[in-house]
Amino acid sequence: MVENKVKNYPWRWCMVGNIVDKRFYGEEHEIKSGVKLFSPGTKVYIAPHQWGDGGDKLVVLGKSRHKNSLIECIIKSKHICNWRLKKIYPSKxxxxxxxxxxxxxxxxxxxxxxxxxxxxxxxxxxxxxxxILKNETVEEFLLNIDNMNTTSKGLIRIQESLSSDIEDVVEYCKNKIRDKNCKISKEGRNWICITDDIKIIVNSCSNTIVTVKKM
Known part of the structure; x- marks a missing residue:
């Protein structure tokens, strides 16, 4: 353990990532969703190396899978994706x-x-x-389509955007994305799927449908 001797920075640079959507587990290579303490796609703040293990395990801060509160813990670096630089301003x-x-x-x-x-x-x-399981190409994205989902708030947003009485919004989006005329591209952390004057935005880490917009 390395003690943090410098405290009360007014702001900090930080490395940030997201918890992977899926990972291999055990000798049978069972596929698990997220990790024990974090849900898929959770944003985590990543600390520098604390030990001489080459960065195999890292200290992170993020919202717990089980509680809506920040936890600081140690996880394997291979369970993090979308690594990037971020400036941390005054906050929790x-x-x-x-x-x-x-x-x-x-x-x-x-x-x-x-x-x-x-x-x-x-x-x-x-x-x-x-x-390491990836979701970086269109082919990989389409292979993972059965794992696509949305949140309760996302469901409301999508239904309001479509102005329709579609019973199964997720299945509706899957079918639109599977359409051979659907144009799929990646922008940052999201997949952008455009078909029939509809834009479907899907988070690449969690396979969560973020929103659907009429064009």
Whole structure:
């Protein structure tokens, strides 16, 4: 454990990622959704290496799967996707970093450059690791379509947007995406699916239908 000796930063640079949608588990390579403490797609704030294990395990902050509160814990780095740089302003997250028993990033240019280089290395490693489940190509996205879902709030948004009495919104979206005329592209963390003057936006980590818009 590395003690966080510098506290009360007014802001910090930080590495951020999302919990993977699916992962292999056990000798039989059973497919699990998310990880024990975090749901698929959960945003996590990632601390620097605390030990000399090459970054296999990392300290993260994120909202717990079981409680709507921030928890700080240790997870395997291979269970994180969409690595990126973020500036953390005054918030509950910054407070937890400032008073953490672990070491977190600082707020000068050296820390920023360190994170940027780290993100590049991680992305290269993940792209070459065949044991990690991915959702980066259109083919992989379509293979995962049966796992597509939405939230209760998302369901309301979609129904209001479509102005329709569609009984099964998720199945409706799946069928639209499966249509051979559907144009699928990736923008940031989301898949954009356009067909029949409708735009369907799907989170690439959690396969959650974020929204549906008429064009």
């Amino acid at each position: 997250v910054l407070d937890r970093m400032n008073y953490s028993k672990y070491h977190w990033w600082g707020n000068d240019d050296e820390w920023k450059e360190c994170i940027e280089n780290y993100v590049k290395d991680v992305k290269k490693y993940l792209s070459n690791n065949t044991k």
